Amino acid sequence: MDDRVRRHAEILVDDCTEIQRGDMVEVRAPTEAEDLVVALYERLGARGARPVTRWANARAGRAYALQMDEDDYVTKEHALAAMEETDAVFLIGGGSNAFETSDVPPAKSQAGSRAHGPVLEERLGKRWVITQHPTAGGAQQAEMSTAAYEEFVYDAIDKDWDEQEAFQANMVELLDPADEVRVVSGDTTDVTMSVAGMDAANDCGDRNMPAGEVFTCPVPDSVEGEVLFDKPLIWQGVEIRGAWLRFEGGEVVDFSADQNEATLEGVLDTDEGSRRLGELGIGMNRDIDRFTYNMLFDEKMGDTVHMAVGGAIEECVPEGQPFNESATHVDMIVDMSEDSYIEVDGEVVQRNGTFVFEDGFEAE
Amino acid sequence: MDDRVRRHAEILVDDCTEIQRGDMVEVRAPTEAEDLVVALYERLGARGARPVTRWANARAGRAYALQMDEDDYVTKEHALAAMEETDAVFLIGGGSNAFETSDVPPAKSQAGSRAHGPVLEERLGKRWVITQHPTAGGAQQAEMSTAAYEEFVYDAIDKDWDEQEAFQANMVELLDPADEVRVVSGDTTDVTMSVAGMDAANDCGDRNMPAGEVFTCPVPDSVEGEVLFDKPLIWQGVEIRGAWLRFEGGEVVDFSADQNEATLEGVLDTDEGSRRLGELGIGMNRDIDRFTYNMLFDEKMGDTVHMAVGGAIEECVPEGQPFNESATHVDMIVDMSEDSYIEVDGEVVQRNGTFVFEDGFEAE
Numbered sequence: 001m002d003d004r005v006r007r008h009a010e011i012l013v014d015d016c017t018e019i020q021r022g023d024m025v026e027v028r029a030p031t032e033a034e035d036l037v038v039a040l041y042e043r044l045g046a047r048g049a050r051p052v053t054r055w056a057n058a059r060a061g062r063a064y065a066l067q068m069d070e071d072d073y074v075t076k077e078h079a080l081a082a083m084e085e086t087d088a089v090f091l092i093g094g095g096s097n098a099f100e101t102s103d104v105p106p107a108k109s110q111a112g113s114r115a116h117g118p119v120l121e122e123r124l125g126k127r128w129v130i131t132q133h134p135t136a137g138g139a140q141q142a143e144m145s146t147a148a149y150e151e152f153v154y155d156a157i158d159k160d161w162d163e164q165e166a167f168q169a170n171m172v173e174l175l176d177p178a179d180e181v182r183v184v185s186g187d188t189t190d191v192t193m194s195v196a197g198m199d200a201a202n203d204c205g206d207r208n209m210p211a212g213e214v215f216t217c218p219v220p221d222s223v224e225g226e227v228l229f230d231k232p233l234i235w236q237g238v239e240i241r242g243a244w245l246r247f248e249g250g251e252v253v254d255f256s257a258d259q260n261e262a263t264l265e266g267v268l269d270t271d272e273g274s275r276r277l278g279e280l281g282i283g284m285n286r287d288i289d290r291f292t293y294n295m296l297f298d299e300k301m302g303d304t305v306h307m308a309v310g311g312a313i314e315e316c317v318p319e320g321q322p323f324n325e326s327a328t329h330v331d332m333i334v335d336m337s338e339d340s341y342i343e344v345d346g347e348v349v350q351r352n353g354t355f356v357f358e359d360g361f362e363a364e
Numbered sequence: 365m366d367d368r369v370r371r372h373a374e375i376l377v378d379d380c381t382e383i384q385r386g387d388m389v390e391v392r393a394p395t396e397a398e399d400l401v402v403a404l405y406e407r408l409g410a411r412g413a414r415p416v417t418r419w420a421n422a423r424a425g426r427a428y429a430l431q432m433d434e435d436d437y438v439t440k441e442h443a444l445a446a447m448e449e450t451d452a453v454f455l456i457g458g459g460s461n462a463f464e465t466s467d468v469p470p471a472k473s474q475a476g477s478r479a480h481g482p483v484l485e486e487r488l489g490k491r492w493v494i495t496q497h498p499t500a501g502g503a504q505q506a507e508m509s510t511a512a513y514e515e516f517v518y519d520a521i522d523k524d525w526d527e528q529e530a531f532q533a534n535m536v537e538l539l540d541p542a543d544e545v546r547v548v549s550g551d552t553t554d555v556t557m558s559v560a561g562m563d564a565a566n567d568c569g570d571r572n573m574p575a576g577e578v579f580t581c582p583v584p585d586s587v588e589g590e591v592l593f594d595k596p597l598i599w600q601g602v603e604i605r606g607a608w609l610r611f612e613g614g615e616v617v618d619f620s621a622d623q624n625e626a627t628l629e630g631v632l633d634t635d636e637g638s639r640r641l642g643e644l645g646i647g648m649n650r651d652i653d654r655f656t657y658n659m660l661f662d663e664k665m666g667d668t669v670h671m672a673v674g675g676a677i678e679e680c681v682p683e684g685q686p687f688n689e690s691a692t693h694v695d696m697i698v699d700m701s702e703d704s705y706i707e708v709d710g711e712v713v714q715r716n717g718t719f720v721f722e723d724g725f726e727a728e
Binding site: 034039 | 385386388390393395401402403405406407408410412414415416418419424425427428429430431432436438441442443444445446447449450
């Protein structure tokens with residue numbers, strides 16, 4: 001086995017989730033990630049943990065959804081019971097075809113998400129990490145050779161996370177005490193939101209691997225303005241391009257997309273909370289130097305901002321602050337590399353992708 | 365997809381487990397069985413059931429066991445919690461290498477079995493079926509071409525199970541009211557056991573697919589004599605050849621094997637019940653006309669008898685009868701095609717593989 005796969009497993013088990021003897025562990029992975037699953041099991045055995053693996057099988061998921069009646073989507077009680085007894089979860093991406101579920105009607109994906117809500121909520125209370133095994137399918141998605149894509153993935157993962165944490169702390173210092181954030185890009189995006197009373201989090205390697213963002217939660221009813229998410233996103237096997245949202249009083253009051261608008265509509269119609277923002281994130285991982293059309297990586301790029309419609313993140317919302325509840329959480333990206341800036345309480349903190357605390361920053 | 369795969373899924377979902385709307389379903393399968401998993405999901409969607417799949421991954425299991433401390437094998441509480449909320453289980457065989465775990469020390473497999481005991485016990489109280497997807501690995505094990513092996517598997521599965529049930533009912537009639545059974549083969553096997561008060565079961569397509577045996581449980585302390593299991597068995601990736609057991613007062617008091625005796629010893633040492641017989645089975649599926657070194661098929665052959673050390677089977681043991689408890693259940697086969705007979709209460713009911721109710725039977 002490639003040594004980098006073992007190193008990846010070591011980071012996931014020892015650093016991201018700090019697995020202990022007797023921990024009940026759930027791994028979710030597609031067939032194509034078998035090498036990483038084997039390496040994880042090896043490491044989990046060395047730690048004395050007790051794993052089970054759920055097979056993430058998009059072909060089976062599609063075949064099921066096409067036959068399933070929308071009204072029959074109830075919560076999987078056995079999956080929920082298992083999650084309640086679970087200490088740590090490893091979510092591994094890397095299937096062979098990101099579009100495997102592209103012909104599933106949005107209403108069914110939406111019903112599936114709602115039914116999954118309680119399992120998701122339970123999982124969010126555990127130690128968990130989302131990561132990616134580099135496969136030919138992922139490389140194709142990124143428009144790269146498999147070998148080059150492997151290098152890209154492992155470079156983004158196997159890095160000095162302490163140094164990254166220190167770099168990102170600069171942004172946490174600005175965002176954490178802030179009241180208002182404004183994001184402007186070209187003449188298509190100009191949105192303001194309150195983050196007053198929310199906690200900014202430094203994502204440097206526990207729940208996402210690769211990590212590399214600073215994120216917080218907007219006050220749910222405070223978002224005003226419009227955003228053009230100019231980078232595509234793939235949601236449940238469907239590529240949404242050119243998603244555009246207009247907010248009033250925190251709620252999406254108008255929307256469109258250049259491609260697969262019905263899927264975007266399905267996301268927004270999941271439940272009451274899916275029309276509000278649950279997250280504002282600022283990408284800061286400079287080792288991720290290109291778009292690979294995979295949100296886990298794209299949202300960490302230094303020249304991007306992302307916002308998620310749907311559920312807020314517990315660690316950002318202190319007791320007593322308004323928490324946006326939803327069974328979904330869908331990240332979307334704004335490219336901030338040109339003609340763009342982020343303002344915090346009226347002060348520009350990033351212009352054209354360069355932060356105020358980096359060389360080359362220009363205030364005006 | 366091969367139509368035979370869909371037909372297989374239909375038999376499993378509609379006939380073996382009679383899946384209903386809202387049923388919580390667990391599938392366990394190796395990667396190589398993906399087509400059958402997809403077909404199952406399609407059928408489960410049509411029935412409105414809610415499935416999860418546990419990935420049976422022998423490579424990962426081996427890597428884990430080699431690192432794991434023997435004392436750290438505790439019950440997987442999340443797997444147990446899931447099983448408690450599960451209505452039906454599909455166990456699918458068909459990996460690429462039956463020997464993938466052949467270098468795991470027996471003591472670890474044994475510790476794993478013990479820890480799994482409560483999950484197994486819980487599963488046995490559900491609707492469940494064990495089946496096989498025909499893969500190149502299975503064909504290699506059977507020493508057949510993949511195409512010929514596929515035909516063999518589907519011929520054994522897609523048959524008239526009502527007719528088979530009627531044929532097997534002849535044997536149930538003999539075995540159910542019986543007090544004593546004696547199995548003799550050559551000069552190496554001569555064993556007697558009481559089955560008084562036990563119920564004989566007609567296996568015609570609910571829990572094994574293919575099915576095709578009549579089985580009962582011996583009274584645990586009644587087994588006397590010796591048995592040479594002259595067909596090999598593969599247990600947790602290890603091939604045991606020439607297993608020989610001698611029973612006194614129901615217990616194995618002496619044993620040997622020509623190959624991998626240590627594995628046999630590990631099985632017998634699992635717990636107190638693993639030194640006693642939990643099952644006596646008589647193969648009756650005439651469509652299985654060759655050994656393929658896969659217990660699911662071999663034990664159903666018309667010319668074989670099998671006995672299992674370990675746990676008894678609930679449906680055979682009425683309330684008040686002694687039940688052999690064990691975390692393991694390992695079937696082993698005696699070839700009855702030559703120089704062999706089965707006696708029930710002193711009367712020969714099978715000679716050289718031919719039953720008393722079949723043409724060509726010779727009493728002497």
